[in-house]
Amino acid sequence: MLRGKLGKKAMAICLAASSVLLIACGGSTAQESGTPDSSAKGTEVASEEAGTNFEGKTIEIATYLSGDTLSAYKQVIADFESETGVKVTLDEYGDDYESTMKTRMASNDLPDIFETHGWSLIRYKEYLTDLSGEAWASELNNAALGVIKDSDDKLYALMTTGSCLGTAVNMNVCEAAGVDPWAIETWEDFNAACDKIKAAGYTPVANYFTSAGALANANGSWLSYEGEQFNDNEAMLNGTWDWQNFGVILDYLQTWFDNGYLYEDCGTIKQADVIERCAQNECAFVVGIGTSFQTAVVAQNPEVKMAMIPICASKEGGARFCGIGEGASFGIWKDTDEMEVCKAFLNYVSQNADGINAAAGEISTLPCETTKSYGMQLMEEGESHYPDVFYDNLWDRKYMPSGMWSVFQVAAGMFCEDQSDESKAEVIEYLKENYTDLYEAAQE
Incomplete structure (x- = not known):
């Protein structure tokens, strides 16, 4: 007590x-500028990269997102389902996210993909897959890497937005x-x-x-x-x-x-x-x-x-x-039975995160925004004056x-x-x- x-x-x-x-x-006081791109730039990547037909595959995803950001995430999921034939079960845990995930960690029964929301290294690392070899990993900016890169250069989450x-x-x-x-x-x-x-x-x-x-x-x-x-x-x-x-x-x-x-x-x-x-x-x-x-x-x-x-x-x-705080960040359970599908999903998200970024009103950690947010402009202006600035959790x-x-x-x-x-x-x-x-x- x-x-x-x-x-x-x-x-x-x-x-x-x-x-x-x-x-x-x-706290987030206003949405930052940024126009979602409805053209789904990465729509073919998931299926082509996997080299298999995902029709009939099912994955479970756990989220703590809410409001407009959750709505934008749901749209990305729906587009992925439409393009690949994958069925996604979305668990919306809300305020119970922490307690529910702790219970599932204790029983080693985790969702195929779950949001790390600031704890990819500190809490969830032993349950997550190293994603440092994924194509999008090299595109993450320094703000993201300062928070989610481990001491051995491993990454356990795709971080699409963050608070700076x-x-x-x-x-x-x-x-x-x-x-x-x-x-x-x-x-x-x-x-x-x-x-x-x-x-x-x-x-x-x-x-x-x-x-x-x-x-x-x-x-x-x-x-x-x-x-x-x-x-x-x-x-x-x-x-x-x-x-x-x-x-x-x-x-x-x-x-x-x-x-x-x-x-x-x-x-x-x-x-x-x-x-x-x-x-x-x-x-x-x-x-x-x-x-x-x-x-x-x-x-x-x-x-x-x-x-x-x-x-x-x-x-x-x-x-x-x-x-830097992890915003919308997604990791893959190391024991998932659908690793190929999960990696394809994260790759898809990495190329279609505009709507999530705009709704979150934070900085983007990927170069996929079609309209650079005001927050990103501020951060980059600061970097131009302080090239040695570093980012930490x-x-x-x-x-x-x-x-x-x-x-x-x-x-x-x-x-x-x-x-x-x-x-x-x-x-x-x-x-x-x-x-x-x-x-x-x-x-x-």
Whole structure:
């Protein structure tokens, strides 16, 4: 059981907490541009590649997708069935996906194809087929490979979409304040830019505490990556991390409060409010958010010039990175009786993913989009300024036990209410205790 140590006042704030501490993961706020291609570019590939008649074959696919993305996926499946004669049974597990898949893993009775949704390496690898030899594998971009390529170069999933998290930038505000966001490398640089933006009469940091999120997406820039202040990865993964180095993050984030970088109502505003304020050119940065945020801003005001820069490094020479989450990603059960059909299906999806990408409103990880999304344009523009940027899985997903997301949210509420040294110590202890509990529970 998670240990809660909060009073009613703190808990009220916790329910609204997420982003400053958390460098919060932005939810999908608007569909990104991109027109589905109904011409089914890969319609003949599946049958020809297999060299056999698939008529009468049946495969089972499990999905957690919903809404428009699920509808687009169903269309791809229907087209594949029509072209190949394969019958697809689609299991829509929805909110029960995690528990259902864990039960099926325990009995070693898995669907022929199932969505890995961020866990192809961390959770499902031992049940999946290596797909690194497939034709589409060489077409995946660096954003995808940074998340799904194993240390031995194996791939266990076809990743068609992903969420890309960096720092959203209002270029209009930066220009008015005399700030070049492309020159920002470190958190020290970031604060210097914020000082200039505040002096020019704008709000530097528009992060908000009412989005569901976690104390996660920027943590690697202090704790995990080459050239940073600490490298605690091994301890994080084996359950022995004592969290003491986490204090450097709290010390830094305190400067956002002390220097007046945030909106005064950052504890109550919602993402929609921040989108509107950014569209009105009131604020400069939202740290650790996905490209759907910028898409929503320009939808309200096409005159606003937005950009995305990577997460800052903790010191000069440190890592510049963006967090990537697997979106619509599909793997093949290693013990399927229909391996040939399953590989043909993934090949088909790889060439007909436009509709899925457009519906998801995220970045595409394959070169099959007929219309490049706004998110992809932002990501590629960032790469042109930061050619050494690298992509890694979301920090909490890669290094923390399952269940820490909500724990980070509570911790954010604690820190939002009180940034004293005593509060920092309580935050660290709270995180450590729950991390230990969840890690031990995961070993059972």
